[in-house]
Amino acid sequence: MSENDRSRLYAWLCEHADEQVAEYMMSCLPAAPVSDLVTKQHLEAVLSAEFSKLALSIAAQRDADRTEHAAQRDADRTEHAAQREADRTADRAESARQFRWLIGTFIALTGVLVGAMYGVVAIA
Template sequence: MTELDRSRLYAWFCDHADEPLAEYLMSCLAPAPLADIATKADTGDLAARIDALAAQRETDRIATKADMRD
């Protein structure tokens, strides 16, 4: 549902009911297309990416003076 669709639907609800009911009905709808909403299945992939970035950061870090002496 686009933002324009959401706005038109909200206006229609306000015209045919009242504003508190329109607010409630809109809060029941997904704020974005369902395909764009993150799920629990996405968290595993995200955790793996974070771990990979952390490992890469360790290997790519800048040498300190102490590292150069060793």
């Protein structure tokens, strides 16, 4: 029903009945042509198809995210392993330096003690 037809029908109803009846009758008639109205079955079919597309899209994105996160974890593990090895190497070098310092200090103190002992013996 066109808008012009709706207007004429409303005017006719207002002439032959009161305005409340005309308003009620017009509210019962669809505002658009019946062929343009969406049926429940059509809506269910369209929504079902769209939800299926959405579910596939979400599944694909989830798989892509999992792949990306697995690659990132592998890269992080490799980076951390390299950092641990670098730290171990630095720790070994520091331990060797401290050991050499300790040995040097021990030798120096031994020399001081021996010198002091011979000095005491030489004086006596």
